[in-house]
Amino acid sequence: MSSADDKRPAAERMREQLLHDFANSGEGRAEFADRLTTLLSSHQPTSDFSALPKATLQLLRPQMARRADVGLPNRVLWRVLPALLPLPFVIIYAAYVLQAIYTPIAAVFSPDVAGYVAGVHVMLLSLLFGATYAAIPVVLARKDIAPRSCVPVPQG
Amino acid sequence: MSSDEELAGRVVFGDESALEELIGRYHRSLAGLIERYTGGIDVEDIYQETWMRVVGAIDTFDRQRRFSTWLFHIAINQCRDWHRRRAVRPTAGEDSEKVGRRDDACSAIDARALLAKLPVEQREVVVLRYYQDLSEAEMAQVLAIAPGTVKSRLHAALKKLALLALDEEARR
Numbered sequence: 001m002s003s004a005d006d007k008r009p010a011a012e013r014m015r016e017q018l019l020h021d022f023a024n025s026g027e028g029r030a031e032f033a034d035r036l037t038t039l040l041s042s043h044q045p046t047s048d049f050s051a052l053p054k055a056t057l058q059l060l061r062p063q064m065a066r067r068a069d070v071g072l073p074n075r076v077l078w079r080v081l082p083a084l085l086p087l088p089f090v091i092i093y094a095a096y097v098l099q100a101i102y103t104p105i106a107a108v109f110s111p112d113v114a115g116y117v118a119g120v121h122v123m124l125l126s127l128l129f130g131a132t133y134a135a136i137p138v139v140l141a142r143k144d145i146a147p148r149s150c151v152p153v154p155q156g
Numbered sequence: 157m158s159s160d161e162e163l164a165g166r167v168v169f170g171d172e173s174a175l176e177e178l179i180g181r182y183h184r185s186l187a188g189l190i191e192r193y194t195g196g197i198d199v200e201d202i203y204q205e206t207w208m209r210v211v212g213a214i215d216t217f218d219r220q221r222r223f224s225t226w227l228f229h230i231a232i233n234q235c236r237d238w239h240r241r242r243a244v245r246p247t248a249g250e251d252s253e254k255v256g257r258r259d260d261a262c263s264a265i266d267a268r269a270l271l272a273k274l275p276v277e278q279r280e281v282v283v284l285r286y287y288q289d290l291s292e293a294e295m296a297q298v299l300a301i302a303p304g305t306v307k308s309r310l311h312a313a314l315k316k317l318a319l320l321a322l323d324e325e326a327r328r
């Protein structure tokens with residue numbers, strides 16, 4: 001809203017708006033604006049609604065929790081998809097490393113031993129990648145359920 | 157600092173801290189709008205119902221629009237519903253009576269009482285223009301009416317308000 005940047009007192013702003021809104025009213029316009037400014041600016045909210053934001057937030061908590069549940073798969077998808085982009089390059093590099101390990105071991109020991117070492121290496125890599133990608137939804141879900149009651153409600 | 161529209165985008169996914177921030181930012185202006193519209197009656201209910209509607213319909217919020225305009229549009233609709241509900245109740249005259257009693261207690265003219273005497277369409281333009289500081293274009297969006305209608309309603313409202321103030325002065 002325009003008032004956010006306007007640091008003038010509310011009554012002064014109100015008077016200018018009134019003058020603007022009655023631009024074609026000719027004589028008596030300023031007096032009219034003054035009278036209405038005095039009248040309107042005398043009306044300030046009197047009740048104390050400071051507890052309302054907290055109560056409202058409390059009321060909306062179940063609705064927000066439902067939204068978080070529905071939104072989680074989408075957010076996981078949008079985080080996991082970009083993370084999958086470099087995966088082909090990582091796999092190609094891992095295959096190259098695997099071959100570099102397999103060839104000298106097969107030359108020194110038997111191909112069975114080299115196959116066993118390569119197999120263990122592939123399993124460890126798969127476990128590492130799987131755990132990395134599985135961590136994404138876990139981290140997102142933990143962010144959702146983190147307690148926020150300690151965050152003060154800004155009074156504005 | 158995130159914009160209102162960005163925060164609204166996070167509320168879609170159930171981000172409670174984003175909602176908390178939005179409620180904090182608009183608390184005073186929203187409570188003020190409702191209080192001035194209803195004369196201080198049922199403010200809590202309308203305030204909470206407004207936020208319930210906001211959260212319920214946040215998926216439909218077009219982020220190219222201003223969040224404040226959308227929020228005030230919903231709040232005004234809630235106030236109108238409240239006014240309609242009260243109009244059909246047998247205690248419909250209660251607002252002005254209640255406001256009138258406050259008025260008697262004050263030596264100066266009570267703007268709250270005068271606002272309560274304005275027709276709803278005129279009251280809402282006065283509140284949005286002079287208390288919420290909206291431009292005519294923004295008011296047209298909030299009230300879903302043409303800018304020309306805003307102008308004419310505002311003009312009529314101020315004239316009526318001035319007349320009511322004169323009446324009130326003459327009575328004292």
